[in-house]
Amino acid sequence: MTAPSTLSNAVAPASADAARVRRVPIALEDRSYDIHIGNGLLEDAASWSGLPKARCALIVSNDTVAPLYLETVAARLRPHYAQVLSVVLPDGEAYKGWDAIERIASTLLEAAADRKTVLFALGGGVIGDMTGFAAAIYMRGVPFVQIPTTLLAQVDSSVGGKTAINHALGKNMLGAFYQPLRVLADLDTLKTLPDRELSAGLAEVIKYGPIADAAFLDWLEAHMDALRARDPAALAHAVQRSCEIKAWVVGQDERESGLRAILNFGHTFGHAIETGLGYGEWLHGEAVGCGMVMASDLSVRLGLMPAAFLDRMRTLIERAGLPVTAPAGIGVERFMALMRVDKKAEDGEIRFVLIESLGRAVMRSAPDALVAEVIRQHSA
Structure with a gap:
């Protein structure tokens, strides 16, 4: 499941004011x-x-x-x-x-x-x-x-x-x-926007790199400081590129029957954190940022990615000002129970969006014991 290599050229200027207003189209069936x-x-x-x-x-x-x-x-x-x-x-x-x-x-x-x-x-x-x-x-x-x-x-x-x-x-x-x-x-x-909210938004920007665009991941690493400093050009590019990727994915799979699930990288772990803590204790992006660290670790433990990928993701997420360790108060059993009611679960089996190569994501289940190890490893 991946976006095409030509995605970077998917959006052309749509009008005479395109230098000021960038337009990203979403093409659906109807x-x-x-x-x-x-x-x-x-x-x-x-x-x-x-x-x-x-x-x-x-x-x-x-x-x-x-x-x-x-x-x-x-x-x-x-x-x-x-x-x-x-x-x-x-x-x-x-x-x-x-x-x-x-x-x-x-x-x-x-x-x-x-x-x-x-x-x-x-x-x-x-x-x-x-x-x-x-x-x-x-x-x-x-x-x-x-x-x-x-x-x-x-x-x-x-x-x-x-x-x-x-x-x-x-x-x-x-x-x-x-x-x-x-x-x-x-x-x-x-x-x-408060700094904490800006960092929370960066979590959703970061996810687009590993799931669909390895070059964008490189760009984020080079420009993270500029993004946190609210550099206008950096923010404009980050928003446009993120929207281009999401628009392409939604255009292929509006109702999340397959490909669109890749947009949930880090979200299975993240939603469990949000629900387990009580809504509002962590911002959504904070939970997703931590969830991406956990999903990256699971990708490594399943042999899909090298260990260096986890270090790379954890470093970038920390640089974005996001937590990389889940709160200890939820506990492994509660964590697992919450993930079993995730919308991607099937017959009580937890399914995760994982990375199998930079720019390419897959949906996979994993042994409960391995998932529990990930939770313990990344909990305070």
Whole structure:
């Protein structure tokens, strides 16, 4: 399972302003849409043109992002919609559940919003997932737009149509595949991102190297310091390259029946950390970063990769400011039990995304005893 060697040439300039706005297309069987990447997109009237006509629009955000960008987005939408509503939810993974969906639905119903209503997800991955899920189920489906304001959301969760909420027994276990109309990734929003959130986003950037593009992994090693320093050119390239890879994968396998599973490198271990600790204790990207170290170790122990690969990944993930050791409080038995309810598990057998060569990932199971060794090795 790998992206083609020509992927680096998959995106060509789409318009005269391509130097400022980079567009990455996602081509699906029934329709396509663009990921817009650039600076100043929220202020640019062109970002909001061509959306469906409707009476009502609803912006969903959280109490961290809303004070920064909600009014800017609302002002751009008012010329297009007679009624621009907003829902501001508490910030954090701990609130990614039914209560938030109920608030979104109640706001829509109280406003007598019809099925042409357009939802706008203004925030990070949690807001994007919840808004997309609400859009998927309100009146059996209304259109929505992703406006990701975190690095993690720009390079991963806003792209590809996965929407979900959490359950106490498992992360993202309740959801739907539901594609947005477009994705607006304004790189200026990364200027207000806390350092911890930036590092969390880098985890999802890093994963694209070992699963699909060895040259990108080399580039990340050479530019990690620039990325953490928020160098504009480095961030723009990282976001574009990540989106190119994800767009290609999603275009081949929209509903994760095969190839798309490679995007979950590190996530089986990572989701267990998030659920075991309680949602919000670790950021998603922090758990994925640690999970990639564990998945790299498992790749080595199964004889797929040389030992140097584990050292390389651990070093890069540490340089990104991410944890490489899981908390001891979860315990091996609990860890294993949580991974058995992972969406990739089959008949109770845990399946992992592993690396068999740089740029190529595979889905594999592993003996429980070996997995337990990995957990012990990488737990505090």
